[in-house]
Amino acid sequence: MSTSEPKRALITGVTGQDGSYLAELLVSKGYEVHGLIRRASTFNTSRIDHLFRDPHEDVHPLTLHYGDLTDGSRLVTLLGDIQPHEVYNLGAQSHVRVSFDEPEYTADTTGVGAMRLLEAVRVSGVNARYYQASSSEMFGATPPPQSETTPFYPRSPYGAAKVYAYWMTKNYREAYGLFAVNGILFNHESPRRGETFVTRKITRAVARIAAGVQDKLYMGNLDAVRDWGYAPEYVEAMWRMLQHDEPHDYVLATGEAYTVRDFLQFSFSHVGLEWEKYVEFDERYLRPTEVDSLIGDASFAKETLGWVPNVLTPRLAEIMVDADVARLETEGHAHWIDVVSR
Known part of the structure; x- marks a missing residue:
C-alpha cells in the first residue's frame, strides 16, 4: 500500500x-x-x-x-x-x-x-x-x-x-x-440501540410516558445484573x-455491575418519574434460560491497548433518555399532546 x-x-x-x-x-x-x-x-x-x-x-x-x-x-x-x-x-x-x-x-x-x-x-x-x-x-x-x-x-x-x-x-x-x-x-x-433491546426499550418508554404518549412499560426479569458501557x-x-x-x-467492559431495575431507576428519575408507577411484569419477556450476572474484567485491554471506558451506566441512561426525548419532540408527538391537552 x-x-x-x-x-x-x-x-x-x-x-x-x-x-x-x-x-x-x-x-x-x-x-x-x-x-x-x-x-x-x-x-x-x-x-x-x-x-x-x-x-x-x-x-x-x-x-x-x-x-x-x-x-x-x-x-x-x-x-x-x-x-x-x-x-x-x-x-x-x-x-x-x-x-x-x-x-x-x-x-x-x-x-x-x-x-x-x-x-x-x-x-x-x-x-x-x-x-x-x-x-x-x-x-x-x-x-x-x-x-x-x-x-x-x-x-x-x-x-x-x-x-x-x-x-x-x-x-x-x-x-x-x-x-x-x-x-x-x-x-x-x-441512542442508536435497537428498540427491542432492554435498555433502549426502557429509555424510549420513559420519553413516551413523560410525554403522555404511553401509559405502561412491560418488563421481564428485573434482577439480571449487567455491565453496560x-x-x-x-x-x-x-x-x-x-x-x-x-x-x-x-x-x-466497565467492570461496574447494575441490575435492570437500576437502569429503570436511572432512566425514570432523569425525567422526574418513579418507575414503580409505570412498570409491570410480563412473563413473555423471560428467557427459557436466564443469564444472572455478567461483569467484565477489561484489565488486559487497559494494559495492552490503553483503553479505559469513561461513560458508566448512570450517565449512559441519561444520554439515552435525553436522545429519546429529543427524538420524540422532533417527531412532533410532544407538541401534539400539548395542543390536545389545552
Missing part, C-alpha cells in the same frame, strides 16, 4: 449500532469504508445516511454492497473486489431472546456466518486483519468477574453460536496465520485491536 492510498475496511452489520459508529470512526480517520448490507424491499440505512456525500463527488467515504453472511461465494467475490486491509465482522442475529425462537437461523448467521467470512478472507488471499464481534453472552452461567481466561457456559442459542465463531477465529489465527482477534464485548448501548467507546477499542502488533483476544 502506498503512503497516499487510504486504508480500506469492510464492515458487516454496518447498518447496526456498532457498525454505524465504527463506520463514522474509520471515515474520520481517512479510511475508505465498505459496508455489507442484505437486500431488502425497504431501506434500513438511517444510522449511516449522514455518511454519504454528494453523489457528484469523486470520492465517497462509505460504499455499500449487497451480500449476506449465509452466502460464502459472494463474500469471496466481494473481498477480492474490495481488497480490504481490515475486516470487521459485526453482522449477526444479535437478539438473545429471539435466538430461542430462531435457533437455526441464529446459528447459521451468527456462528457459521463468521466461519464463512474467515474462509473468504483465507481463500481470497487478501492481506486483511480480521475482527470478530464476540459477546459476553458466551460466559452465560459462569460466575463473574469474567475475563479472557474465564470458561464459557452459554445459556442461549445466540451465546452458543458466538462461542463457535470465537473458536473458529482462534483456529484460523493459529492454523493459517491470519491476524484475527476476538473482541469479547460486554453490553454496550447508545457506551457503544462509541467500544468501537474505538475494536479499531485499536487491529492496530496492535500482535493479534489477541480482549474483553471490553
Whole structure:
C-alpha cells in the first residue's frame, strides 16, 4: 500500500449500532469504508445516511454492497473486489431472546456466518486483519468477574453460536496465520440501540410516558445484573485491536455491575418519574434460560491497548433518555399532546 492510498475496511452489520459508529470512526480517520448490507424491499440505512456525500463527488467515504453472511461465494467475490486491509465482522442475529425462537437461523448467521467470512478472507488471499464481534453472552452461567481466561457456559442459542465463531477465529489465527482477534464485548448501548433491546426499550418508554404518549412499560426479569458501557467507546477499542502488533483476544467492559431495575431507576428519575408507577411484569419477556450476572474484567485491554471506558451506566441512561426525548419532540408527538391537552 502506498503512503497516499487510504486504508480500506469492510464492515458487516454496518447498518447496526456498532457498525454505524465504527463506520463514522474509520471515515474520520481517512479510511475508505465498505459496508455489507442484505437486500431488502425497504431501506434500513438511517444510522449511516449522514455518511454519504454528494453523489457528484469523486470520492465517497462509505460504499455499500449487497451480500449476506449465509452466502460464502459472494463474500469471496466481494473481498477480492474490495481488497480490504481490515475486516470487521459485526453482522449477526444479535437478539438473545429471539435466538430461542430462531435457533437455526441464529446459528447459521451468527456462528457459521463468521466461519464463512474467515474462509473468504483465507481463500481470497487478501492481506486483511480480521475482527470478530464476540459477546459476553458466551460466559452465560459462569460466575463473574469474567475475563479472557474465564470458561464459557452459554445459556442461549445466540451465546452458543458466538462461542463457535470465537473458536473458529482462534483456529484460523493459529492454523493459517491470519491476524484475527476476538473482541469479547460486554453490553454496550447508545441512542442508536435497537428498540427491542432492554435498555433502549426502557429509555424510549420513559420519553413516551413523560410525554403522555404511553401509559405502561412491560418488563421481564428485573434482577439480571449487567455491565453496560457506551457503544462509541467500544468501537474505538475494536479499531485499536487491529492496530496492535500482535493479534489477541480482549474483553471490553466497565467492570461496574447494575441490575435492570437500576437502569429503570436511572432512566425514570432523569425525567422526574418513579418507575414503580409505570412498570409491570410480563412473563413473555423471560428467557427459557436466564443469564444472572455478567461483569467484565477489561484489565488486559487497559494494559495492552490503553483503553479505559469513561461513560458508566448512570450517565449512559441519561444520554439515552435525553436522545429519546429529543427524538420524540422532533417527531412532533410532544407538541401534539400539548395542543390536545389545552
